[in-house]
Amino acid sequence: MFTILIPTWNNLPYLKVCVESIIKNSSFQHQIIVHINEGADGTTEWVKDNNFEHTFSDQNIGICKALNQASILAKTKYICYFNDDMYALPGWDYHLVKEIENIGHQNFFISSTMIEPKPGNDLNIIQGHDFGDLETFKERELVQGFKDLRMENWNGASWPPNVVPRALWEKVGGYSDEFSPGMYSDPDFSMKLWAEGVRYFKGIGESKVYHFMSKSTGKISKNDGRKTFMQKWKISPGYFYKKMLKMGKKWKGPLKMPFKGLVFAGMKLKVFYKSLF
Numbered sequence: 001m002f003t004i005l006i007p008t009w010n011n012l013p014y015l016k017v018c019v020e021s022i023i024k025n026s027s028f029q030h031q032i033i034v035h036i037n038e039g040a041d042g043t044t045e046w047v048k049d050n051n052f053e054h055t056f057s058d059q060n061i062g063i064c065k066a067l068n069q070a071s072i073l074a075k076t077k078y079i080c081y082f083n084d085d086m087y088a089l090p091g092w093d094y095h096l097v098k099e100i101e102n103i104g105h106q107n108f109f110i111s112s113t114m115i116e117p118k119p120g121n122d123l124n125i126i127q128g129h130d131f132g133d134l135e136t137f138k139e140r141e142l143v144q145g146f147k148d149l150r151m152e153n154w155n156g157a158s159w160p161p162n163v164v165p166r167a168l169w170e171k172v173g174g175y176s177d178e179f180s181p182g183m184y185s186d187p188d189f190s191m192k193l194w195a196e197g198v199r200y201f202k203g204i205g206e207s208k209v210y211h212f213m214s215k216s217t218g219k220i221s222k223n224d225g226r227k228t229f230m231q232k233w234k235i236s237p238g239y240f241y242k243k244m245l246k247m248g249k250k251w252k253g254p255l256k257m258p259f260k261g262l263v264f265a266g267m268k269l270k271v272f273y274k275s276l277f
Helices: 012-025 043-049 062-071 092-103 139-148 166-172 185-195 225-233 237-244 262-275
Strands: 002-009 031-037 053-057 078-081 086-088 108-116 125-127 162-165 200-211
Touching: 002 012, 002 062, 012 031, 012 043, 012 086, 031 043, 031 062, 043 053, 053 062, 078 166, 092 108, 092 200, 139 200, 162 166, 166 185, 185 225, 185 237, 225 237, 225 262, 237 262
Parallel strands: 002 031, 002 078, 031 053, 108 125, 108 200
Antiparallel strands: 078 162, 086 200, 108 162
């Protein structure tokens, strides 16, 4: 059904749980492609021993290049980007497929809903529900109770797990290499879809994954993705998420370009000012 792309960087314990949860808890069969960054922790051997399709780089090339390399092997109509520190909950894919069947066109971007252990203010994430880390993972409790953690469908699909038609992925060129190793590549990809006329950005409340929040980003030298985004699109990523994608707000249908009033003018002035430095 989907081609699931999973970039990983020496994170084998989490990768094992992630892939096994997809196989165990999916309603459909999917093509799984792992991009191995370095693989110094036994990842390469594990992937080969289990005959998973994969691509490889001998050093960490970041999320963008990893996804683009892995996507070359895609054989299905839809591409799904998954983080390696996520646990796919039963029916995660069923609700996404059901949504795709109901959309009636191929100009969309949809996301699952994450459950995270730490509290926070993100309206598109179910936060503050700790089911443990790998050593203390309360898998049975999570699987038995996740349906009680309700979330309505929400605006602004952007973060993984997400699904986009492969034709649309190829049309916009996948994730942009100028955002390597990956900071702000998510809003950039959504903005590329927006520029192609996509207005169907929807988070599916019943499609859920648990996010362990294992921070591989703490090991890398981060790119200044915010500045790159503003230079490229001439708007701020915050304005794009809040005013255009309406991230996290209740889904009410395809999005429209917001009214360009004082908020827009203030944002443009800020972008211009920051572009000078």
